[in-house]
Amino acid sequence: MKKIRRSMLFLPGANAAMLSTSFVYKPDSIMFDLEDAVSIKEKDSARLLVAQTLLLPVYREHGIETVVRINALNTPFGLKDLEAVVRAGVDVVRLPMTNSAEDIHELEAHVERIEKECGREVGSTKLMAAIESALGVVNAVSIAKASPRLIGIALAAFDYLVDMQTERGDGTELFYARCAVLHAARVAGIDAFDVVYSNVNDDEGFLKEVSLIKKLGYNGKSLINPRQIELLHNAYAPTAAEVENAQKVVEAAEEGERKGLGVISLNGKMIDAPIIARARKVIELAKYSGVRKEF
Amino acid sequence: MYSLVDFSVVDISKSLSEREQIIQLLTLSDLNLDPQVNIFIVANMDGKMVACAGIDNNIIKCVAIDPNYRGNQLNLTLLDHVIKYANEQGHFHLFLYTKPENIDFFKGCGFYPIVEINNLVVLMENTPVGIKQYCKQLSEQRQNGAKIGSVVMNANPFTKGHQHLLEYAASQCDWLHVFVVNENVSLFPFDVRLQLVKEGAKHLKNITVHASSSYIISRATFPTYFLKDNIKIDYAYMGIDLLIFRNYIAPALNITYRFVGTEPYSQVTNAYNTSMRYWLQDKDVSSYPVITLIEIQRILEGEDIISASLVRKLLAAEQYEQVKRLVPDTTWNYLEANLDSVKKLIRSKGN
Amino acid sequence: MKIKKDAMAGTLESSDLLVKVSPNTGIEIVINSDVNKQFGDQIRTVVDQTLNDLNVTDGLIIIDDKGALDCAIKARVQCAVLRGAEEENLDWSKLL
Known part of the structure; x- marks a missing residue:
């Protein structure tokens, strides 16, 4: 990392x-x-x-x-x-x-x-x-x-x-x-x-x-x-919603990969490689620093 | 951890408002402003002065902390700033006056007590070996004999009166140790004063002339001695100087007698002579042996009592024939040969 | 290396130490510490080692310790010694 x-x-x-x-x-x-x-x-x-x-x-x-x-x-x-x-x-x-x-x-x-x-x-x-x-x-x-x-x-x-x-x-x-x-x-x-x-x-x-x-x-x-x-x-730190969303993106990407799909979508929106990469980063950061606390 | 204390150096002769604040702080600690201290390191917090420490050359005095701000890092940091400031002025060997109740705190800052006047004042120095090492060096010049005497003189300059005192004292003792005050605040510089004492005492075979140190009538041990106006006489400070002599200097050289001339003119010197009777001879003020004080009458020349201050007055008035009557040939030869520089000294320093 | 002049390094602040050095014949070390009873020997060991590494043969070293870590003790002793010995050329292989 x-x-x-x-x-x-x-x-x-x-x-x-x-x-x-x-x-x-x-x-x-x-x-x-x-x-x-x-x-x-x-x-x-x-x-x-x-x-x-x-x-x-x-x-x-x-x-x-x-x-x-x-x-x-x-x-x-x-x-x-x-x-x-x-x-x-x-x-x-x-x-x-x-x-x-x-x-x-x-x-x-x-x-x-x-x-x-x-x-x-x-x-x-x-x-x-x-x-x-x-x-x-x-x-x-x-x-x-x-x-x-x-x-x-x-x-x-x-x-x-x-x-x-x-x-x-x-x-x-x-x-x-x-x-x-x-x-x-x-x-x-x-x-x-x-x-x-x-x-x-x-x-x-x-x-x-x-x-x-x-x-x-x-x-x-x-x-x-x-x-x-x-x-x-x-x-x-990413917000809880951001982390949740990122997890969905990654899950969808992994599922798409398993199924050999060329185009992956989540909730009707297309997700491409940069979005997947960004989602992985959010999850990584969340593991490192936790989820954002609201004060 | 990021302290919001702001430390600064203040010259109170230039800032009346800060002088007032310092006096208030000192009052809270039951202290007075020492007239010899102009430079203070002060700590300000939220625009309020909460601590101060005065420094006069290598002597720290008038340390006070607002009671509401005690017990934290402030005191250590304050002392640290004072030590650094002294350092920058070239002073490494530092002295500190405080109340005996603060000894433990200042020990924690690297200061070691030298002598204490009960419940009143203690003199400390920032080295554990300072006075010990000085006494060790002194003891190398120890002489055998049953009766070892001492004289401490400023000799500003050396007169027939001084010479008479040395001759008399030497005749009464097996050996005589003479200390010439080693501070350059007198009219004649230390080197000259020392040289004139040595020359004027050359005929005496049982004497050692020492350059004195910070521990004998110095700005540190006896600040009042060097004040121009003799109005305020601080007996506590005299006790400090005399106890150092009794507890450290005298034992190092086996000194049991101290000789002085009676003092008709100077109020401070006269008060010092009075203090000597007490601090050197009282059995209860020190556990060290008593030092017998012997006061001898000043000698006259015509109708004049010979004194160095009279010599300086006559020099200032350029009455050289009068001067010549009051000083030994050795001193006169020096004055005559250096008349121009002596005149310059008088003009620049006054007498 | 000899201490040629009076010098100081460090502070009296907590977790630091003040080191004073003066010319002397032979080595003399005085340690004055808030934690003397507990760690006196350890402080002494660090000081000895540091002086030894710098090959200091003559000097009076006075230390007022305020609970400093070994690395601070080492750094402050080195600095005071180098200042007192008026040593400009540092051999980092000996200092680190």
């Missing part, structure tokens, strides 16, 4: 308590942040702490993917971060401020060298690109296709909106970027992640945004508070 990535929980890399306990919230991925959440003076300590934390078996045991947001490679910290986390066995390296495919190629070359140096299987370190600028959005397709190591691209709003000379509002400001990044991801066959929702006390606003990006087709969202994980997972 393909890794499901709905929730990517951001954790400040310098915070020992959060780093070692956050697996209990069961996000799909945990992203240890060495970049914006860590002050310049603590870059060294956070790097060591994250590296040691990555060695813990708990994440693998709970099926939680580990992601580290390193500092940009043109800072004094980026390469040091990379040296540490690739050796410590991180699943995915997230590159901030990706503007072009060349940025990914540069990162990839370093990763490959480190993998060889430390004896890690070449290619086993996956990558993720964060798109945080107008240039990055415009180059999204070439970025998304830049490396077979890429598992996804993420839109990050703060710097992008500064670049666009606007600010966070009702979502209109992200309209083009959300569509562009999502299309790029789909063209490349990788996952797409939406921006963080920073007002942790506004569940209603959060859910409204989740509903929007889910409809668009996003795989998931970056999160800054563990409280948001359950809300997000629930919003992504």
